[in-house]
Amino acid sequence: MIFGDQRLLRLVYVSAAAPTLLRNDLIEIGRTAQRNNGSLRVTGMLLHVEGEFFQVLEGPGAAVEEVFSKICEDDRNEWVTPLLRERPLRRVFRTWTMGCFDLPFEELPRDLFFRADWDEVRLRIKADRRQEFYGFLERFYRVNLQFGRAAMT
Numbered sequence: 001m002i003f004g005d006q007r008l009l010r011l012v013y014v015s016a017a018a019p020t021l022l023r024n025d026l027i028e029i030g031r032t033a034q035r036n037n038g039s040l041r042v043t044g045m046l047l048h049v050e051g052e053f054f055q056v057l058e059g060p061g062a063a064v065e066e067v068f069s070k071i072c073e074d075d076r077n078e079w080v081t082p083l084l085r086e087r088p089l090r091r092v093f094r095t096w097t098m099g100c101f102d103l104p105f106e107e108l109p110r111d112l113f114f115r116a117d118w119d120e121v122r123l124r125i126k127a128d129r130r131q132e133f134y135g136f137l138e139r140f141y142r143v144n145l146q147f148g149r150a151a152m153t
């Protein structure tokens with residue numbers, strides 16, 4: 001348990017994977033995330049798409065910020081760019097200590113958010129398109145519910 005802010009926080013960011021990153025590093029990141037997040041009551045999803053990461057972290061504010069600051073310092077990724085910090089009423093990824101997915105671009109859900117590059121994703125997360133963003137998160141969780149427990153799918 002980390003003291004401090006216990007209110008539910010959702011933090012979404014994108015980053016670039018280090019050029020030297022291997023598949024084994026992804027598996028290791030997934031295992032570490034699931035191990036640590038469980039005891040911190042942090043849930044979420046981590047998507048690796050051809051050299052880019054997209055992650056959603058949900059949990060008590062202080063724990064989420066603690067995990068995020070470690071990720072920012074981790075040289076397995078760079079250009080960490082927060083897209084959103086908000087106070088949701090409830091979690092989307094309720095049962096995933098971290099649902100980890102390594103997908104080629106073509107296998108991404110045929111969804112508004114992934115037809116475009118990350119700059120576009122960032123634009124769409126802005127308030128006017130926020131409902132579409134939540135729709136994507138909810139759908140991603142529902143469709144992949146059975147896969148999200150493995151360290152890396």
Ligand SMILES: Cc1cc2nc3c(=O)[nH]c(=O)nc-3n(C[C@H](O)[C@H](O)[C@H](O)COP(=O)(O)O)c2cc1C
Binds near residue numbers: 055
């Ligand atoms: C893209 C990415 C996502 C990560 N996600 C998490 C995470 O959700 N939870 C976590 O504890 N560590 C995560 N990590 C690993 C942390 O940066 C750090 O290595 C780890 O928390 C250290 O854990 P340890 O102190 O148990 O060794 C992530 C790393 C990367 C590169």
